[in-house]
Amino acid sequence: MDETPVTVQxxxxxxxxxxxxTFETPAGFTAEPGQFVRVVREFEDGETEGRYYTLSSPTVADTFEVTVDVAPDGVLGPWLAGRDPGDEVTVEGPFGEDYYQGEPSVLLLAGGPGVGPAVAIAERAMDAGAEVALVYQDEAPVHEPRLAALSDAGADVLVVTDAFEDAVATLADASDQAAFVYGFAAFCGAATDALEAEGFDTDAVKVESFGPEP
Incomplete structure (x- = not known):
């Protein structure tokens, strides 16, 4: 989908x-959890600024969702936080190849904002009857109600601030899990190393790095 105005719900x-x-889904837009869109802000002088955000909704039907960090000095985050229902925002995409494709057993490793796609994939996989394990590292966790609901539904969920490798070792099973990694670059590197230590083929791991941590 080229740059298209979508309505904030x-x-x-x-x-x-x-x-x-949460955005209302425009005609013809389809995406899978783990893919991402580019959100564009246009300034009064006609200049634009775009940022990429990964879907945090398990499906795309009438609406779809992205999760956004709101750094006080950010360009897009505070602006999106100030949008009201009915406002229009320009979106382009979806992009990305590292998304859920019906794997019957998944291990999701999320750092910081990577929890958005992680919970989306976990919910989609649980709905499909898959086995789900999720390790989330963050000192200020978000989406806690959704994480709790996943745990209540039978997913193995660990939220940690440190001892990340130990948490991965607790839930990892290289014999049947498809591994997904979402987060900033340093986290993705550490997560990939942890998976390699547990016997995973790192070439098969689906990794989406959000770049250097700001």
């Missing part, structure tokens, strides 16, 4: 300095 707080923005 809701903006919800989902944790410290984090929001979930």
């Amino acid at each position: 809701a903006v919800d707080d989902v944790g410290p300095d984090a929001i979930a923005v």
Whole structure:
């Protein structure tokens, strides 16, 4: 989908300095959890600024959702946090090849904002009857109600601030799990190393790095 105006349906707080923005799905738009879109802000002088956000909704039907870090000095985050239902925002995409494709057993490793796609894939996989394990590292977790609901539904969920490798070792099973990694570059490197230590083929791991941590 080329740059297309979409309507904001809701903006919800989902944790410290984090929001979930729900958009009405435009005609012809389809995406899978783990793919991402580019959100574009146009300034009064005609200049534009775009940022990529990974879907945090398990499906795309009438609406889809992205989770956004709201750094006080950010360009897009505070602006999106100030949108009201009915406002229009320009979106392009989806992009990305590292998304859920019906794997029957998944291990999701998320750092910081990577929890958005992780919970989306976990929910989609649970709905499909798959086995789900999720390790989330963050000092200020977001989407806690969704994480709790996943745990209640039978997923193995560990939320940690440190001892990340130990948490991975607790839930990892290289014999049958498809591994997904989402987060900033340093986290993705550490997560890939942890998976390699547990016997995973790192060439088969689906990794989406959000670049250097700001």
